Amino acid sequence: MKRFAVIFPILSGTFWGSCGIFVRSLSGAELNNITILFLRAFVSTIFLLFLILLKDRSLLKINLRDLPLFLSFAINGITIMNFFYNLAMNTVSLSLAAVLLSTCPVFVMIIAAVLFGEKITPLKVSCMLATIAGCFMLSGVLDGKEMIVSGIGILFGIGAAVFNAIYITTVKALTNRNYNNLTILFYGFMFASVVLLFFCDFRAVGSFVKAEPLYGITLIISQSAVSTLLPNLLFTKGMQYMESGKVTVFSSGAEPVSAMLFGLFIYKEVPTVFGILGLITVITALTVLTLKGEKTE
Numbered sequence: 001m002k003r004f005a006v007i008f009p010i011l012s013g014t015f016w017g018s019c020g021i022f023v024r025s026l027s028g029a030e031l032n033n034i035t036i037l038f039l040r041a042f043v044s045t046i047f048l049l050f051l052i053l054l055k056d057r058s059l060l061k062i063n064l065r066d067l068p069l070f071l072s073f074a075i076n077g078i079t080i081m082n083f084f085y086n087l088a089m090n091t092v093s094l095s096l097a098a099v100l101l102s103t104c105p106v107f108v109m110i111i112a113a114v115l116f117g118e119k120i121t122p123l124k125v126s127c128m129l130a131t132i133a134g135c136f137m138l139s140g141v142l143d144g145k146e147m148i149v150s151g152i153g154i155l156f157g158i159g160a161a162v163f164n165a166i167y168i169t170t171v172k173a174l175t176n177r178n179y180n181n182l183t184i185l186f187y188g189f190m191f192a193s194v195v196l197l198f199f200c201d202f203r204a205v206g207s208f209v210k211a212e213p214l215y216g217i218t219l220i221i222s223q224s225a226v227s228t229l230l231p232n233l234l235f236t237k238g239m240q241y242m243e244s245g246k247v248t249v250f251s252s253g254a255e256p257v258s259a260m261l262f263g264l265f266i267y268k269e270v271p272t273v274f275g276i277l278g279l280i281t282v283i284t285a286l287t288v289l290t291l292k293g294e295k296t297e
Contacts, residue, residue: 008238009247013254015231018262022223029208031201033086036223038196039205041078041189043224044232047184057243069174074191076146077167084158091153100157102135102256107165109247115169116176118243123288130285131253137278151224168248172239181236185229253282 026036052059062070085101105128112118174184209216237249257279263269269280 003243005238005241006235006241006250008144009242010234010254012231012234012238013251014258015226015234016251016260017255019223019227020226020259021262021266022219025219026223029204031204031208033082034196034199036203037079037082038193039198040228041192041196041222043221044229045186045193047224047229048182049188052182052186055182060149060186062179062183062187063177066174066177066179069170069177070184070187073106073167073170073174073188075195076163076168078188078192079195081160081163081167084156084163088153088156088160091156100154101160101164102132102252103158104161104164105131105248105252107162108168111165112172112243116172123144124246124249127285127288130288131249131282134278134281134285135256135273136255137281138189149289165248171236173175175236175239176272181233181240184236185232189228192272206288255286257282 023033023036026039027033031039088100094206107126109118109120109124113120149287175181235247235251238250260269260271260275260279264271
């Protein structure tokens with residue numbers, strides 16, 4: 001399984017890259033970001049509970065001393081990270097917000113080195129920097145597009161990256177304590193649902209579903225299954241076989257690449273020269289990290 005473990009984070013990033021399709025559709029139905037996030041977390045919780053009851057009910061058991069980690073995963077990793085990212089997107093350009101979020105691997109490697117003693121090798125640093133550079137080019141910043149730059153917006157973007165790093169290292173810590181990925185995700189999304197419940201616009205959700213019942217319910221369920229449940233299951237699965245730094249590099253590299261491809265084929269968003277160069281850079285970095293491994297050190 002370790003030989004093919006790299007597939008898990010790459011697929012997780014690919015599914016996360018599809019998130020924009022659902023967000024655009026639900027935003028077009030006048031659902032705000034918090035409501036969209038609540039629907040993701042709540043439906044994912046139901047899915048996960050169903051899977052656990054089918055597989056093994058003992059997966060619902062957790063040690064109370066690990067409750068802070070689960071709460072950190074739910075509040076910091078799911079709720080606050082998305083809260084900061086939404087603020088960044090509303091304050092600065094979307095491209096700049098994406099670039100700031102892509103700095104997450106920097107914080108992951110630092111946190112993983114401090115908490116788990118993982119080595120920060122030259123190969124990891126090189127591939128990480130190449131991935132971030134590729135994401136930077138993919139974002140469209142270098143194409144001369146008009147950007148709204150704000151100091152507070154930049155802080156929001158960096159905050160999103162930091163809390164995303166906390167999310168990843170928290171998952172790693174829970175995995176190291178032998179928790180199944182279904183258990184980790186179930187409690188994470190359940191606690192996140194409870195927090196977001198108080199900010200959800202149920203009236204807007206009701207109006208959306210009432211107007212087009214089949215389409216509305218299908219879209220809400222698909223959002224959770226495709227852009228939330230599957231990528232998180234694959235991401236946590238990758239954590240069982242790979243170091244958190246590598247999992248992050250693969251996932252964060254695949255996400256913007258897949259988002260660009262989805263934009264091309266679904267919304268006819270033709271990539272620019274810098275976008276193509278960014279795609280090549282990310283793929284090259286991932287290939288080097290996969291084929292060379294630690295032997296190149």
